Each structure stands twice: as structure tokens, then as C-alpha cells.
Amino acid sequence: MDENRHHRLRARTLKGLQLFALFIAMCFICIPGLWVVLNSFRPTVEIMAKPPVWIPQDLNLDHYRAMFGGVGEGGVPVLRYFTNSLIISVTSTVIAILVGMAGGYAFARYQFKGKAAIFIGLMLTRAVPGVALSLPLFIVMARTGLIDTHIGLILVYVSLNVPFTIWLIDGFFRQVPVELAEAAEIDGCTRWQAFWKVEFPVARAGVASAGIFAFLTSWNEYALASQLTRSTFSKTMPVGLRDFTSEFTINWGGMCALAVLMIIPALILTFLVQKHLIAGLTFGGVKG
Amino acid sequence: MTRFRLPAWFVLLLPAIIVLAAVVLIPLLLSLYSSFTSYRLTRPDSLYNWIGTFNYEKAAKSAHFWAAFGRTLLLLTIALNLEMLLGLGLALLVNQVTYGQRALRTIMMFPMMFSPLLVGFQFKFIFNDNVGLVNNALQSLGLSNTAIPWLVDGQLAFFSILVAEMWSSTSVFAILILAGLFAVPRDPIEAAKVDGCTPWQSFRHITLPYIMPFIYIALAIRSLDVARAYDIVQIMTNGGPARRTELIWTMIGRTGYVDAKMGYANAMGYISIFLAIFFTIYFFRKLNAARAELGMGG
Numbered sequence: 001m002d003e004n005r006h007h008r009l010r011a012r013t014l015k016g017l018q019l020f021a022l023f024i025a026m027c028f029i030c031i032p033g034l035w036v037v038l039n040s041f042r043p044t045v046e047i048m049a050k051p052p053v054w055i056p057q058d059l060n061l062d063h064y065r066a067m068f069g070g071v072g073e074g075g076v077p078v079l080r081y082f083t084n085s086l087i088i089s090v091t092s093t094v095i096a097i098l099v100g101m102a103g104g105y106a107f108a109r110y111q112f113k114g115k116a117a118i119f120i121g122l123m124l125t126r127a128v129p130g131v132a133l134s135l136p137l138f139i140v141m142a143r144t145g146l147i148d149t150h151i152g153l154i155l156v157y158v159s160l161n162v163p164f165t166i167w168l169i170d171g172f173f174r175q176v177p178v179e180l181a182e183a184a185e186i187d188g189c190t191r192w193q194a195f196w197k198v199e200f201p202v203a204r205a206g207v208a209s210a211g212i213f214a215f216l217t218s219w220n221e222y223a224l225a226s227q228l229t230r231s232t233f234s235k236t237m238p239v240g241l242r243d244f245t246s247e248f249t250i251n252w253g254g255m256c257a258l259a260v261l262m263i264i265p266a267l268i269l270t271f272l273v274q275k276h277l278i279a280g281l282t283f284g285g286v287k288g
Numbered sequence: 289m290t291r292f293r294l295p296a297w298f299v300l301l302l303p304a305i306i307v308l309a310a311v312v313l314i315p316l317l318l319s320l321y322s323s324f325t326s327y328r329l330t331r332p333d334s335l336y337n338w339i340g341t342f343n344y345e346k347a348a349k350s351a352h353f354w355a356a357f358g359r360t361l362l363l364l365t366i367a368l369n370l371e372m373l374l375g376l377g378l379a380l381l382v383n384q385v386t387y388g389q390r391a392l393r394t395i396m397m398f399p400m401m402f403s404p405l406l407v408g409f410q411f412k413f414i415f416n417d418n419v420g421l422v423n424n425a426l427q428s429l430g431l432s433n434t435a436i437p438w439l440v441d442g443q444l445a446f447f448s449i450l451v452a453e454m455w456s457s458t459s460v461f462a463i464l465i466l467a468g469l470f471a472v473p474r475d476p477i478e479a480a481k482v483d484g485c486t487p488w489q490s491f492r493h494i495t496l497p498y499i500m501p502f503i504y505i506a507l508a509i510r511s512l513d514v515a516r517a518y519d520i521v522q523i524m525t526n527g528g529p530a531r532r533t534e535l536i537w538t539m540i541g542r543t544g545y546v547d548a549k550m551g552y553a554n555a556m557g558y559i560s561i562f563l564a565i566f567f568t569i570y571f572f573r574k575l576n577a578a579r580a581e582l583g584m585g586g
Contacts (some may be wrong), residue, residue: 013412021380029398032410032455035421052424101305110297119571122304127568129515131537132356132557136315142565160312164305188581220403222519223537226543234545238405241524252413261405266401274397288334 021210035262039281040064040256047252052263063257078258080232086265088150088236092157096214097207101163105195105224107166108173116166139225148230161214168213172206173199190227212273216266237262316561323555331550341557353556356527356534360560363446363535364514367453371510372503374454375461382462383469393466399459404516408523411452415439415524442532445525449533452520459508468502469495485568497581504575511567515560536560 039047041059049285066087067078107119116135138147183196200207223237229235237258244255309535315566323343329333347353359473382392402410415438426432438448480490502530518537537560544553 018381020386021377022385025378026392027379028455029395029459031421032404033398035377035414036410036467040456042353047543050418052419052428099303099307102300106297106300110295110300110468112297120569122308123512123572125308125566126512127514127539127561127564128312128316128562129518129540129557129564130513131295131515131518131535131541132554133312133315135540135550135554135557136319137311138544139322139550140315140318155307156311159307162307187392194297205348220405222403223515223522223541236521238403241405241409255409256413259409262403262406263401266403270397270401274394276352276492284569 022150023067029219033232036256036259039253040260042253044251044253061252065258067261076240076243076254076258077232077238080287081235081237082261084150084234085219085236087154088157088234089215091150092161092218093211093214094156095154095158096165097160097211099162100169100214101132103162103166104169104198105173109178121217122163122166126160130221132232134224134227137224141228146232147228151235153228153234153236154227156228157214157218157221160221161217163211164217165214168205168210172203175206178204208273212269215269219266221263298562302368303456319557321560322551326484327551327554329550330544331458334551337494339551340506342389343552346552347559348558352531352534353536353539355531356536356539357505357535357559357563359446360536360563363450363517365373365386365451367457367517368507368510371454371458371461372410372507374458376465376499376503377507378458378462379465379469382466393463396459396462396466399456400463404456404519405523407452407456410522411448411455411520412439416537439525440528440529445529445533449524452524453517456520457510460510461503463508465499467484468499471502472498501575503576504571504578508568508571508575511571512566514567516563536563 030093038056040063041061042056043058043060043062044054046058067076076144099136103122107115141147141152164245179192181191181199185191189197220238221236225236225239226242227237241255241258242260244251244258311458322335324338324469325335326338326339326342334497353573378396382389382396385392409505413419417423417424417435417437417440422436422438422439423432423570426436436444438444476494477490480494485493515537521533521535522541525533527534527542536556540553540556542561543549543556
């Protein structure tokens with residue numbers, strides 16, 4: 001009897017400890033982000049207060065108002081940055097998906113010499129550190145007049161996203177049985193029709209998850225964008241975030257508001273497809 | 289009918305190859321060439337001033353360069369190992385939970401959406417010695433009377449950067465390992481329990497081999513952009529104060545753009561590229577070996 005109770009007690013403490021550890025871990029994950037969100041609603045006086053104000057006294061939208069009004073915050077043209085980011089990210093994602101789909105299909109369906117080597121070669125282009133790549137790109141783009149343009153950055157992001165897109169989409173097309181497309185061809189489809197009508201719908205989830213990754217990469221990229229953009233004409237939001245820092249002071253509240261604006265689209269997109277996201281990573285990697 | 293036709297796979301791969309050649313390969317060849325010249329941004333004609341391996345020798349002799357190189361390796365080694373262990377721990381904890389697991393998984397993905405730059409900014413704010421969350425908390429709790437200079441002291445700054453880097457990437461490991469845990473078959477674990485294995489033994493000999501490929505996927509994915517730590521460091525300390533948190537990437541950026549010594553920066557850039565390629569190939573080989581072990585190769 002006593003041993004039974006002892007066991008139950010031990011199991012319960014273990015369970016309690018587990019839950020406690022999980023709680024702590026979740027706090028670590030959430031607090032940094034929430035801290036930024038909270039501070040975007042607080043007036044600068046309260047952020048800078050000494051001793052610190054722990055319970056927010058005065059929450060308002062001043063930083064957002066100043067941000068969108070373009071005045072007071074040193075006139076950072078946030079809306080302009082937002083549209084730049086949106087145009088560049090969406091265009092480069094669409095192109096990267098199309099190019100990646102062609103490439104992924106080639107890897108999944110055709111056997112050819114040096115397949116593994118070509119695959120690794122493509123992956124390695126992604127491993128080149130952004131800052132190391134930005135130096136020669138800066139020179140090339142300055143010569144060709146592509147610096148500080150949307151097209152220049154779109155081109156760069158397409159190439160940044162293509163390798164990973166190919167990897168993910170390849171994994172998904174492998175999940176689609178070859179017989180499916182063959183059956184469609186026997187029934188009179190051309191290869192092209194078989195692809196769009198049979199194989200593509202089955203692998204759509206993979207394409208979606210590759211798209212999200214491509215979008216997030218372009219949306220969040222900084223190392224290259226910071227060198228290849230010069231003016232408000234092409235600056236993206238990550239680069240714009242630096243506008244809030246001057247040599248000696250940093251406008252924390254304004255920065256937090258822009259940070260929130262940057263996160264919202266990423267959050268929405270990720271939550272919409274989070275199931276596919278995990279499946280995409282694991283299919284692409286393990287079974288591919 | 290003897291008209292030569294390109295094979296279909298080549299046509300399909302062509303767009304990818306063209307884009308990558310234009311944006312990555314050609315610039316890299318240019319940077320390889322310019323790393324042998326004394327190219328300075330301010331004097332374009334210096335691009336034709338061939339100086340051989342001078343830049344590489346200069347890097348090899350520079351104590352600053354080796355310090356940055358060593359620090360980069362140290363940061364990567366510590367960060368990747370800790371991220372893997374913490375990710376494994378987190379995945380195991382979440383796997384135990386039966387109620388509300390979906391919500392936990394969603395929360396776990398939270399840091400993945402943050403741009404590395406945002407992570408850097410966020411932790412710069414949190415570790416700020418004057419208004420930061422950490423110092424405010426320590427002072428309010430009475431644990432410290434003075435403002436701890438998190439981002440000014442060399443070792444503390446390295447620690448702060450490590451925390452930021454781990455915050456941003458641990459969840460990648462946790463989510464992939466969790467997906468691996470779902471795929472572990474139940475039967476062998478039940479059988480091991482019946483045969484009297486301790487929980488540790490069944491974890492070590494059954495669960496772990498099954499999730500190894502997933503760990504290597506996570507490592508391979510991470511190794512594809514290890515250099516994103518650059519964004520974090522650039523915003524948090526920019527290698528400073530006085531080079532105490534200088535990584536190879538921040539050093540390249542400063543030499544290239546601030547000092548305008550493109551040739552020298554490109555030489556260091558090439559060294560950093562080989563470092564990244566080494567990490568990537570290493571983890572992809574591990575991944576293939578782990579796949580083969582589970583009979584999923586091909």
C-alpha cells in the first residue's frame with residue numbers, strides 16, 4: 001500500500017516538474033516578443049522611467065499615429081517601406097515558386113547523371129553568407145544600375161529562395177506516386193496536362209509551405225537589403241528599422257511600433273499554413 | 289528527326305541555374321578576382337591592380353581576423369549544440385502533453401517568424417543597461433544595485449548575443465524534432481518496457497535513433513544560413529565595443545563598406561564562404577547517413 005502511494009506521489013511530482021519546466025520555457029519564448037508589443041503602446045517617458053514602471057499606466061497609439069503620420073519620428077516613411085517590402089517579397093516569392101517548381105519536378109521525376117552533385121551545388125549557393133555575397137553584388141549592381149531598384153532586390157531574393165524551394169518541392173513531388181501521372185497520360189493527357197491536373201493538386205500543400213518560407217525570407221532579409229538599397233525608393237522594412245536609431249539616441253517606442261507592423265503579416269501567414277509548414281520541412285528533408 | 293533536343297530535366301532546371309549563376313556565381317567569381325587586387329570602392333581603377341595573395345596573407349597575419357574567426361566558430365559551436373539540446377528537451381516536454389498541444393506548438397513557432405534583425409533589435413532593447421527588461425527586473429528584485437553593462441562588457445555581450453541567437457533558432461529544432469517524435473513507432477517502446485528497459489534506455493536506443501534524421505535536417509537547414517547571426521550581431525553591438533564581439537561577418541562588412549577596402553573584405557569573405565560550405569556539407573552528409581540507417585535513402 002505504502003509503496004503504491006509512494007509511486008503515485010513520485011509520478012505526480014514528476015508530472016508537476018514537467019509542467020513547470022514547460023511553463024518556464026514558454027515564458028522564455030513569449031516574453032521577448034510581448035515586451036516589444038507592449039512597449040509599442042507605451043509613451044516614451046514611461047519606457048525610459050527610472051525606477052521602471054512595471055504596471056503600464058498609460059497605453060496609447062501615439063507611436064503608431066506618429067509612424068503613419070510620418071511626422072515626429074524623424075519623418076520615417078513607414079508606409080513607403082511597407083509597400084516596398086510587400087512588392088519585393090510577393091514578386092520574388094511568386095517567381096521563386098515557379099522556378100523552384102520546375103527544378104523540384106526535375107529532381108523528383110527524372111534520373112540523370114550528377115544529380116546529387118547538382119543538388120548539393122544548388123544548396124551551397126544558399127549557404128553563402130549574405131554579407132560576403134553583398135560585396136560583389138554591390139559592385140555588379142552599381143555597374144548595371146540595378147542598385148536601389150525593386151528589380152535588383154527581387155532578383156537577389158529569387159536566387160536566395162530557389163535552392164530551399166527546390167528542396168521542399170522535390171520532397172513533395174516524391175510523395176506523389178509516378179503511376180498517377182502515368183495513368184493520366186494513358187487516358188490521353190499530355191505531360192503538361194498531367195502535371196497541372198493530377199500532380200500539382202496533390203503536391204499543392206508543399207508548394208504552399210515553400211511559398212511561405214520564401215516570403216518570410218524575403219520579408220525578413222537584412223544583410224543584403226541594407227547594402228543594395230539606398231533611398232526610400234527601395235528600402236525595405238528591416239532596413240527602415242535602422243532609421244529609428246541616431247548616433248546617440250534610439251527611439252525605442254517608434255522602433256517597437258515598426259517591429260509590430262513587420263511581424264503582423266508574418267504571423268498571419270504562418271498561422272494560416274502552419275500545418276503544411278511542419279509537413280513541408282519533414283517530408284522534404286527526411287523522405288526526400 | 290535527328291534534331292538535337294535538350295533533355296527535359298535540363299530545361300526544367302535551366303531557370304534556376306540561370307538565376308543562381310547571375311546572382312550568386314558571377315558575383316562570387318568577381319569577388320574571387322577582386323580578392324587578389326587592392327580594390328577600393330573609392331578608387332575604381334584599383335580593380336586592375338593585381339597584388340596576388342597579399343590580401344589573404346594580410347588576413348592570415350591579422351590578429352583581429354583570427355580573433356573574429358575563432359569567436360565565430362565558438363559562437364556557432366556553442367549555439368548549435370545548445371539549440372539542439374534545448375530543442376530536444378522542449379520537444380520531449382511538449383510531446384508529453386496531451387491537452388492543448390496544438391496551442392503549445394503554435395507558441396513554439398513564434399520566434400521563427402521574427403526577422404533575425406528584429407531579434408537583434410529586441411534583445412538590444414531587453415539587454416539595454418538603462419531601460420532594458422533584464423536590468424530593470426534585476427534591480428527591482430534587488431539582485432543588483434548597479435546597471436549591468438550587458439552589451440558593453442565583452443563577455444557579457446557575447447553571452448547576450450548567444451541568448452538572442454538561441455531564442456531565434458531553438459524553435460526550429462524543437463518543431464522538427466517534435467515531428468520526428470510523432471513518427472516514432474509505439475511497438476518497440478512498449479516491447480522495451482515489457483522487457484524491463486528503463487525510460488532512459490528506451491530513449492537512448494529506440495527513440496533517439498529514430499529522431500536522428502530529424503535532428504540532422506534541422507542542423508542542415510540551420511547550416512544553410514548560419515550567417516544570419518550577422519543580422520543579430522550587427523544590430524546589437526556591430527562587433528563592438530572595440531571589436532570585443534567582432535564576428536568574421538561584421539568584420540567583412542566593416543572592412544568592405546566603412547573602410548571601402550573591397551579587395552581585403554572579399555578575401556575574408558571567401559574564407560567565411562568556405563566556413564559555411566564546410567558546415568553545410570558536413571550536415572548534409574550526416575543527414576544522408578542517418579537516412580540510410582533508417583532505410584529511407586535514395
